[in-house]
Each structure stands twice: as structure tokens, then as C-alpha cells.
Amino acid sequence: MRLDSVAVIGGGAWGTALAQATAMAGRPTTLVVRTAEQADAINAGRSNEAALPGQKLLPGISAAHRLETADIVVLAVPAQATRTLLSGLATELLAGRPVVLSAKGLETGTLARQSEILADMSPDAIGFVLSGPSFAADVAAGRPTAVTLAGDDANLTSDLATALAGPSFRPYAADDRIGVEVAGALKNVYALACGAVEGAGLGASARAALIARGYAEMARMVIAMGGSAHTLTGLAGLGDLTLTCTSVQSRNYQFGMALGAGRNTADILASGAKLAEGVATAPVAAALARSLDVDAPLIDAVDAVVAGKADIATVVAGLMSRPLKREA
Numbered sequence: 045m046r047l048d049s050v051a052v053i054g055g056g057a058w059g060t061a062l063a064q065a066t067a068m069a070g071r072p073t074t075l076v077v078r079t080a081e082q083a084d085a086i087n088a089g090r091s092n093e094a095a096l097p098g099q100k101l102l103p104g105i106s107a108a109h110r111l112e113t114a115d116i117v118v119l120a121v122p123a124q125a126t127r128t129l130l131s132g133l134a135t136e137l138l139a140g141r142p143v144v145l146s147a148k149g150l151e152t153g154t155l156a157r158q159s160e161i162l163a164d165m166s167p168d169a170i171g172f173v174l175s176g177p178s179f180a181a182d183v184a185a186g187r188p189t190a191v192t193l194a195g196d197d198a199n200l201t202s203d204l205a206t207a208l209a210g211p212s213f214r215p216y217a218a219d220d221r222i223g224v225e226v227a228g229a230l231k232n233v234y235a236l237a238c239g240a241v242e243g244a245g246l247g248a249s250a251r252a253a254l255i256a257r258g259y260a261e262m263a264r265m266v267i268a269m270g271g272s273a274h275t276l277t278g279l280a281g282l283g284d285l286t287l288t289c290t291s292v293q294s295r296n297y298q299f300g301m302a303l304g305a306g307r308n309t310a311d312i313l314a315s316g317a318k319l320a321e322g323v324a325t326a327p328v329a330a331a332l333a334r335s336l337d338v339d340a341p342l343i344d345a346v347d348a349v350v351a352g353k354a355d356i357a358t359v360v361a362g363l364m365s366r367p368l369k370r371e372a
């Protein structure tokens with residue numbers, strides 16, 4: 045299969061960074077944004093100031109406001125926008141082509157993973173999932189980054205990883221799309237929790253405990269959803285959980301810090317907070333855990349705080365007074 049040209053749909057921080065990465069990989073890249081004005085401004089200024097201020101774009105990138113044919117299509121819009129985006133695309137532009145899903149979230153209402161949305165909307169596309177510890181600013185600036193790229197066909201996944209790899213962007217091929225997607229979505233929920241721990245001044249020990257117990261809870265969710273717990277030892281699991289749960293650079297962590305400081309979700313959103321995917325994913329993850337009969341006290345706690353049903357002190361007291369149990 046020809047894997048030369050790339051179209052990245054989504055002109056935010058991540059779409060712009062991924063376009064930069066594929067251009068560094070030597071692929072002619074189109075960055076598909078929402079309006080002709082945006083595309084013109086990016087092409088004229090050679091940067092996407094609204095998304096990644098100050099970052100010069102490589103010559104291999106051109107911006108457009110419509111998807112034209114490309115060998116590889118990368119979707120980089122928020123998880124809740126993927127279905128709407130796909131509903132507006134001509135199916136023949138995706139049929140038989142690798143479509144790389146890079147959003148990290150579960151869909152409100154349907155509880156769907158990104159792969160499930162793609163299968164619904166473009167059943168003839170070949171879905172891949174890209175996830176791992178990778179801040180847009182790092183990827184765009186060419187700082188060393190490693191991610192997981194999961195797909196069903198091992199040979200095609202390896203070929204695609206090779207096509208996307210550049211001097212500073214290293215995709216590892218894998219086959220567990222479910223595990224990668226669930227890990228990518230849930231780490232944002234735990235990042236909210238870790239940010240809240242920091243915002244509430246509960247200490248680094250509490251945050252480390254949360255990461256470890258979050259990892260155990262994430263494993264229960266992945267297994268219940270049909271993925272492999274082994275996936276969590278990799279970049280999309282441990283890698284991204286570590287990054288997002290310990291870095292104030294993470295938007296989910298920042299949102300959690302604001303919750304921990306006592307602000308409520310509506311107030312944080314109204315003050316123009318950046319995209320924090322965990323806010324939409326927390327109630328979906330809680331509903332999934334209930335439907336799968338998975339014990340998920342941390343997801344439930346984040347869901348309760350995000351929804352304004354409980355304050356941090358109450359959920360922490362509840363978590364600390366759960367019956368003692370064996371760690372395994």
C-alpha cells in the first residue's frame with residue numbers, strides 16, 4: 045500500500061504537532077483546518093499561531109480547509125468531535141486507507157472508543173490508534189518522543205510506523221487497539237485526580253499512590269473491555285499516565301489543580317480553560333465501569349467531583365475509609 049502523503053485533520057495543538065512530525069518524517073503533509081481564512085493565515089505566516097504560538101512550520105506542510113485525497117489520514121480533533129467530523133467527510137476519501145485516530149477520550153452517550161466511532165461512520169477505513177506520552181509542544185519542536193501505534197494488521201502497522209517515524213518521533217507498533225484507547229482516555233481522568241491532589245495540597249505521596257492505584261484500576265477496565273493488561277506496561281499506559289499525572293504542562297492536570305483549589309467545573313470552563321478531555325470522559329468511564337461491573341473507585345471519585353456532586357475532602361475521606369484489601 046502506498047504510504048507517502050499525509051492529511052492531518054484538526055488544526056489545534058495536536059493536529060499541528062502531528063503535521064510537523066509527519067513533515068519531519070519526509071511525508072508531504074496537508075494540515076486540514078476548519079476555514080479557508082485559517083488555512084490562508086497558516087500558509088502565509090508558516091505557523092499556526094492560535095494552536096502553537098511561535099512554532100515555525102516545516103516547508104513540507106501546507107494548510108487547506110478541505111480534505112483532498114491522501115495516502116494516510118490522521119484525525120486530531122477532540123474525542124467528542126470525531127463523529128461530527130466523520131459525518132462531514134466523503135467516505136471514499138477514507139475507504140481502504142489507514143486512518144490514524146489520535147484523540148484520547150470516550151464518547152458521551154454512546155460510551156464508544158474512537159475506533160468504534162470510525163467503524164460506525166466509515167466502516168471501510170482501516171483504523172489505527174496513536175497514543176503515548178507526547179505533548180504537542182515537544183513533538184512540534186522536534187524533542188524526542190515515543191508513542192504506541194496500534195492496528196489489527198501487524199505488517200501494515202509496522203509499515204505505517206515506519207512511514208510516520210522521524211528523527212525525533214518514534215512510533216512502536218502494537219496490536220491492542222482497545223488497550224491503547226482505554227489507556228489514553230483514562231489517563232486523562234487520573235490526571236484530573238492528580239492535579240486535584242496538587243491543587244488541594246495533599247502531597248506528593250498521595251499523588252504517587254493515586255498513580256499506582258489508577259494503574260491497577262485501568263488494568264481492570266482494559267481487561268473487562270477486551271484489551272490486554274500488558275499494553276499498560278508500554279508508552280500508551282505507563283508512559284502517558286506518568287507524563288500526564290505529574291506535569292503541570294498537562295491541561296487535564298491544570299484543570300484538576302483548579303478543582304483541587306475549590307473551583308467548580310462550570311466556573312473553570314467559563315473562564316476559558318483549555319481542552320481537558322478527562323472532563324467529558326470521566327462520566328463515560330464511570331458508566332462503563334458500572335456496566336462492566338468493574339470496581340473503579342478513582343473514576344467514580346473524579347466523576348463525582350467533576351459533576352459537582354462531592355467535594356475533594358469528601359471523596360478523599362471515602363477512598364481512605366474503603367475496606368482494607370490485598371494489593372493484587
Ligand SMILES: NC(=O)C1=CN([C@@H]2O[C@H](COP(=O)(O)OP(=O)(O)OC[C@H]3O[C@@H](n4cnc5c(N)ncnc54)[C@H](O)[C@@H]3O)[C@@H](O)[C@H]2O)C=CC1
Pocket residue numbers: 053054055056057058059077078095120121122123125126128129146147148149178179180181319321
Ligand atoms: N495537545 C496535546 O499535547 C495532545 C493532544 N492529544 C489529543 O488530541 C485531541 C485534540 O487535542 P488538541 O489538538 O490538543 O486540542 P485543541 O483544543 O488545541 O484543538 C482542537 C481543534 O479541533 C478543532 N475541531 C473541533 N471540532 C472540530 C470539527 N468538528 N471539525 C474540525 N475540527 C474541529 C478545533 O477547531 C481545534 O482547532 C484530544 O483528544 C487530545 O487529548 C493527544 C496527544 C497530545
Ligand SMILES: O=C(CO)COP(=O)(O)O
Pocket residue numbers: 148176177178179180232235284287288293294295296297319320321
Ligand atoms: O495527552 C497528552 C500528552 O500525552 C496531553 O495531555 P493534556 O491533554 O492533559 O495536555
